[in-house]
Amino acid sequence: MTNERKGAAIDIEACSKFYGNFTALDDVSLRVEPGEFMSFLGPSGSGKTTTLNLIAGFTDLSKGEIRLGERPISNVPAHKRNIGVVFQHYALFPHMTVAKNVAYPLRQRGVAKAERDRLVEGALAKVHLEKFAHRYPSELSGGQQQRVALARAMVFDPSVLLMDEPLGALDKKLREVLQLEIRRIHRELGSTFVYVTHDQEEALVLSDRIAVFNKGRIEQVGTGHQLYSNPATLFVGQFIGESSILRGSHRVNGDQTALDIGGVIVSAPGTPKTGGAQVILLRPEDVTVQAPGTGPRDGRSNVIQGKVREAIYLGSAMKYEVILADGTPIVARTATQGEAFGIGASIELAWNPLDGRLLTDDGSVGGH
Amino acid sequence: MSEPESSSSFSRFLSGPALLTLPALAILILVMAVPLGTVISRSFTEGETVLENYIWFFNTPVNITVLIRTFRIAAVVTLVCVIVAYPYAYAMSVVGPRLRLILIMCVLVPFWVSGVVRTLAWVILLQDSGVINKTLLALGFDKVKLIRTQLGVTIGMTQILLPFMIMPLYAVMRGIDLRLIQAAKSLGAHPVKTFFQVYLPLSLPGVFAGATIVFILALGFYITPLLLGGQQSSMLSTLVQQQVLSLLNWGRGGAMGVVLLVATFGFLALAAPFMRQKYKMSGGAR
Structure with missing residues (x-):
């Protein structure tokens, strides 16, 4: 199943983020192509999550501009950006059932009940959780919770889906299964995916291209093959693969x-x-x-x-x-x-x- | 839970933790169960008939008026406490550790001063020639009657009971994952909706816990209504005191106490369904 609708491009233009004297992001520019799966790879504190938060609208830019499609979004509040976000710790609403969690973004958009039910069912089917619609998140395993979070982030058909180490809290085996599912979902949706991880293997498995972050800057952007065989810096060469x-x-x-x-x-x-x-x-x-x-x-x-x-x-x-x-x-x-x-x-x-x-x-x- | 499981866990309790509860149980039985039993039994035995004291209670209009007033004042105090404590507890749960310590101290320090002293302080503030009225006069306003009014009682009780509202609220709010707020925003929820659909429901257990404690404590308040209120604002415990200490009528005083106790249990029974949670707070990985 392919989708005609394409995701939006993300243009990060000379963006910086300062916290007092600390520079979390230092004049970073990057274009994520429409429908692309891009990973932000780097050690903790390298600026990858900061960049994700800037795109999502959770933090304000200190300098620069971010465009979604062609639209500048630095003055658009998070709830109006129409970007799906999947968090490392799932961030499911504990007081709502699985179905209510997934229906939440549709409710905010005033989608009628019948249509809402249909979309929720479809999204849960995509992540193989139809049978769990009436459970509470605490009654599900970590992997199941992350599937719900995925369903919730894509049910409203966002042009961009951001994921912040979504598999970080899961064990290796489950991670591998979910990686393949995320790839499949990316193909089916056709949205632009941005995936933050510190795990180079995960980035290699999932991404069309990888942006390697270090100390608030991007060291190199390229396919896994380019980064491995032709690293631009020693940092990249060391971070990707054995050397x-x-x-x-x-x-x-x-x-x-x-x-x-x-x-x-x-x-x-x-x-x-x-x-x-x-x-x-x-x-x-x-x-x-x-x-x-x-x-x-x-x-x-x-x-x-x-x-x-x-x-x-x-x-x-x-x-x-x-x-x-x-x-x-x-x-x-x-x-x-x-x-x-x-x-x-x-x-x-x-x-x-x-x-x-x-x-x-x-x-x-x-x-x- | 099946029968053998519960009995084995009970026998485990008897052989271990039960011993640890003995001192507390001994004190509770001595100073709580025994006097309460005495009060209850005298409310039935010290009358012409078994129910005479109760018939008297419900046939005396002033008792009913005061009983209703007691519940009303307790309800108002609880409501004001929720309104005042909610934003305060929220602030406590989101600020940095140093500011949090200051905010906690602001709650706890008055708590360490005896209720009688604090009530007397309120007398000084609220009385006709007190600080508040002097300030009002100096600013060119009219005097306000505060002392010996229900308003005065409500103000004093609210201040004394506020910590009982703030602490449970804070405990619950501290456990709320603020990333849920980010999640709600990313899903398209306006910040106001985020509050009412996500934060408020998750903080409700704290509201119910605090409200229950404050309400029940407020029902039994004695010193504060006595010193800050007048005849028109006395609460049930004041009447109990009159019956027992002034009129030496233990039967009628006991009946009043039992009515208050039963009413309180009734309230708890009504509130219980709201306090039961269908879900667990943590999303799993925390």
């Missing part, structure tokens, strides 16, 4: 940059975008583990010696934690078929220089 970081003094060689890692020279494509210390970010699947001296010495691969600190069998792959001579930890994931190495083994790490990402050290290491 290892190599540090050392750098020297530019034409269109390549070489790093001196305790006497070993490794290189990565590109030249430093900004001044300051440079690092190379490696993805575990790009690094090969081999016995010393066995790999190709064609001068094109980066090769560095290390000791296995941890070897973990993952079924489809082996995961190695390797320590370099200078103490740098590197994670490598290799196919299980190859030669296996035990803990303490001296090995060699090799990777294609094109797989390394040269990034400026922004001090975000350890902030995972």
Whole structure:
């Protein structure tokens, strides 16, 4: 079932939010396309929830403007914005039954009783809760309550649906089930979805695009693939997926940059975008583990010696934690078929220089 | 609950927590049950017939007038307490911890001063040549008769009973998830509607709890109506005192007490359905 009606675009234009001396949001601009599923991803205090609250109208902008469709909304009170919101702790009205909760936004809009009943039934059917219409929220499980909250936020057909860590209070299994349901509902509704989460996996599963927030700014906006394979900053590279970081003094060689890692020279494509210390970010699947001296010495691969600190069998792959001579930890994931190495083994790490990402050290290491 | 379950939980109660309640039970039986039993029995035994004291009570118009007045004053005091306490308790539940402490102190400090002293303070304020009337005169207004009126009694009782209204209200309001207000707004509810459809219903248990306490305490008020009120505003406990201490008629005084007690229980029975909640407050994850 596809829907012809499309969601509205959200334009965040140079928005800032200050609390006294504290800058919660620092000159952020972003466009969410109509009907898009966008996640705001970032650690707590990064400004993602602040941005959501600004869109919903729960907090006032300090600077900037937000447009919904083409309409500026910074002076429109929350109850007139026609935006659905799903909260982490459900925020169901405890004194109303499930049906009354879902009917609430329709009642505010003066929808006639018969039509209201029909829409409530439809919304509850979408989240598979028809049988629970006359229960009170406290009689439902967490997952069921969040489904009710979802039904309530979409029953009035808002052009935009905001979700603030809606699955944060649920266990992993239930989260995965509900993630798939949220994807399905997004497809069926055609509304614009904005989803706040600190869980990168969840963002990858759900979103068309992800905006990565850090310290009140957006570090990068892109598809999961773009963020993973081509992070704009070390923070993004670290936040999305697993990674290892190599540090050392750098020297530019034409269109390549070489790093001196305790006497070993490794290189990565590109030249430093900004001044300051440079690092190379490696993805575990790009690094090969081999016995010393066995790999190709064609001068094109980066090769560095290390000791296995941890070897973990993952079924489809082996995961190695390797320590370099200078103490740098590197994670490598290799196919299980190859030669296996035990803990303490001296090995060699090799990777294609094109797989390394040269990034400026922004001090975000350890902030995972 | 099935029979064996309840009996086993009762035996668990007897073997453990029951002992903890013994001191309180002993005091209650000694100072509450025994005197009350005496009063009730004398209301039936100290007359020509068993019901003589009760027949006298209901056949004496002044008793009925005072009984109705007692309930009316208690009702007015309760209503005023709700109106005054509601916004105050709300403010307490939303301000920061330091301001909250100040607001709590404002409620509790007068509470630590004895009711008699506070009533005497009201005498000074309300009397014909008191602070209020002097101020009114100084501002060019006429004097207002406050002392020895029902208005004076209502003012004094309201002030004394206010903490009993504020504290239960505050306890309930503090438990209301303010995100529900955000949720209501996001769903399209005007702030006024949000209050009446979401906040008020959720705070009602506190209103009922406080109102019940205030109303029942107000029914039994003695000192305040005596000192601030006149003949036209005496309450039932004043009449009981006259019967027992001035006329030494324990039978009639006892009958009055029993009538008040039964009326209070009747009121509680009427109020009980409103205090029962069909739902639980917490939405689950909190």
